[in-house]
Amino acid sequence: MAEEGEVHYASVVFKTKQAKPKGRTEEETVYDEVKVRNETTEKNLDSNGNLVMIVDNVGAGLLANKETEKRSHLYQWSACCFGTVCVILLLGIIGVCVYQNKITNLTAENKNLSKQNQELNTQNQELNTQNQELEADRKNLTEQVENMEAMQVEFNISRAQWSIDAYCPKKDNARTCNQCEKGWIHPQSSCYAVNDHVPDKRRSWEGAREDCRGKGSDLVVVGDDNEKKTVSDYSWDSSGWNGFWIGLKAENGKWKWVDGSDLADNSWMTQEPQDGQCVISVQNEGWKSVSCDGKQQWICEKAALSV
Structure with a gap:
């Protein structure tokens, strides 16, 4: 068979x-x-x-043709299935790649956000520390201001008491008030202190003004001819370029008094104002312009007390 x-x-x-x-x-x-x-x-x-x-053989041929056709259909169906599987796998791979890329991007963004959050936390801590320091400084300044106010009150009281004692000295449990305190001269409406120190105690114009301020006064400001004569008379034993500082100084091409006013009578000071120059009063010789750094004597002035 x-x-x-x-x-x-x-x-x-x-x-x-x-x-x-x-x-x-x-x-x-x-x-x-x-x-x-x-x-x-x-x-x-x-x-x-x-x-x-x-x-x-006819019968055998028909069987062979059917078998061939069946196998052909089987191959076609297998190829179709295989192609479909390949497409699905390709789409899956693409999807995985896209998903992986998104995961990578999200991870990087998460790291950046974490880093930024840490930086913000650090900055916040620094700001909190600075705020605490500022708060401590504020408390210290408040305490200092309160202390200064208390000291100022005490100083004012002491100064007032000193002024009372200076202008109204107590004698035999009674006070007698004067228009100028002891050691000051009162020829007119002002009180004058003539600082005729020996050469090694003399000062520059700024140094002399500082001394006057310490006495509650300033360098003398001359208002009229009578006061000019009074200042000249108080410029004791001065001559040449040695005299007494007054409150007149050259500023911006003008002669200015320490109270901010300009020299009203230019005949009192014939020399042109030059920066760095200040004025001295010389007895019987008038006023002269000299370097502000020179060592001179000085005259202070303050208002007299009304009694």
Whole structure:
């Protein structure tokens, strides 16, 4: 019995017309040879010149065609499934890549936000520390201001008491008030202090003014000719370029008094104002412009007390 899947071929030999043998008709076909082969269909002639045709077994051929067609459909379906799987896998890979990229970006953003949050926390801590320090400084300044106010009150009381004692000295449990305190001269409406120190105790113009301020006064400001004569008379034992500082100084090309006013009578000071120059009063010689850094004596002035 032939194995399944084999194709049975029958060889049919067609002989040329020859003298009909006895006992055979014209329509009669003589089959000289039938063979079974496992070959492809072909046509050929035998050694006697007879045409040999290989005919497929019809039933076996149909079965083979159906099997081939079935396999073809199976291959097509397999290829389709395989292609679909490949597309799905490709889409999955793309999706995974996109998702991974988003995860990476989100991770980086999260790290940046964490870093910024840490920086903000650090800045916040620093601001809190600075705020605490400022609060401590504010408390200290408040305490200092309160202490200074208390000291100022005490100073004012002490100064007032000093002024009372200075202007109204107590004698035999009674006070007698004067227009100028002890050691000051009162020829007119003001009190004058003549500081005629020895040479090594003399001061610059700024130094002399500082001394006057310490006494509750300032360098003398001359208001009229009578006061000018009074100041000249108090410029004791002065001559040449040695005299007494008064409150007149050159500023911005003008002669200015320490109270901010300009020199009203230019005849009192004929020299042109030059920065760095201040004025001294010399007895019987008038006023002279000298360097503010020079060492001179000085005259202070303050208002007299009304009694």
